[in-house]
Amino acid sequence: MRKEIILLIRKEMVLEWRQKYAINGILLYVISAVFITYLSMGVGQGNLSVPVWNALYWIIILFSAVNAVAKSFVQEHQARQLYYYMIASPEAIILSKTIYNTLLTLILAVLGYLVFGVVFGNPVADKPMFILNLLLGAMGFSASLTMVSAIASKAGNNGTLMAILSFPVLIPILLMAIQVSKNAIDGLDREINVEKIVTLLAINAIVTACSYILFPYLWRS
Amino acid sequence: MKAYWWKILAIALLAYTVIAGLLIDVPRLPILNETIRALFFHVTMWFGMILMLVVAVYYGIRHLRTGELQHDDMAVEFTNSAILFGVIGISTGMVWAKFTWGDYWTNDPKLNASAIGLLMYFAYLVLRNSLTDVYQRAKISAVYSIFAFAAFIPLIFILPRLTDSLHPGNGGNPGFNAYDMDSNLRKVFYPAILGWTLLGAWISTVRVRTRRLERKMEDKLINL
16 A cells, blocks of 8 residues: 555656646746735835735635646546556545645745745744644645545536635635644744644544545546 | 324424524523524524534435435435525524624624535535536535535534634623523523424425436436
């Protein structure tokens, strides 16, 4: 099982590397989104208040993550999917895609953070906490988005469906991540965050477990 | 009698809820005053909704295990009634909020959680309509409904507890917590939950039956 997952993750990476336009496109998406936000907020007035900084950042990450993960079940042809169907177990496929998408979302989030920091200034006081929170948020986002993109791909995969199916599911994760990141930016005592991080972890675990259990039914149809 | 005793029970319980809910003595609390009676008509909607969603998820799981369409009928109709209850719950809540909190919509975690829940299940209906094959529709929507329910439960039960809510019983508001919810209120509250849920189940089963009849008629037309 573990070998299978590692192989599948490597396959995803090789595929991504071969057609670089997808990853480059999504990276550019993040940068342009941040820049558009910067221009819309009024150039020169640069200083955003912390809650606004935080909210804008997470909204941009949310939209880029939805766009990045949406393709995970469509980029491959029907015939190739059939091939995977024969050689790999569905559990390995969903786990490998989830892990790969976590990496992708994490890269997006870190890139977004860097660009945000350059353009808007970096107010984060507790950086390790912020990064840990990014990691947890990326895990949650990719776990639910991978499952939703599998569902949406069965239904003809239009962008609207992906968005409306995923947003409500993502909201609990987003809310917890925003709260933790707000505390990290303010540099509050880490003890305050413990409960929230545990909740975030629990939500991630629930979502991952659900997609692990439910994905085989989707895959078979 | 065996088959429909619960319908009679539903009528009796609801009649009791309406009459007793409007007439019994209620504790007078600041701000809440007489609006505490919303407990029987608004709060019970949410309990009914959650119970019916649980039933829908149960039938969704049964559908995934057996692949039979009759379980899917139950799942979708119970979800429909749950959505109906949710909409009623949110609109009664808005009217109540206007009189007690002064606004139709406040930034309250419980309000937001219920609105998100409704968004989730509206998305479920859109997903169903976007699929044309009956079996595929049943299977994929069952998967989404279980997945959404798993995300919805932490939302309504965990998140409101992490931040202060304006709802009675939370964060220093006057309300029906252990001390205030006196036995008089309880006497109506629990039967009301049961009554409304039974009514929802009744609506769902009627709709399931029409759905099955329609399918039968279609089959007949095709096989003619």
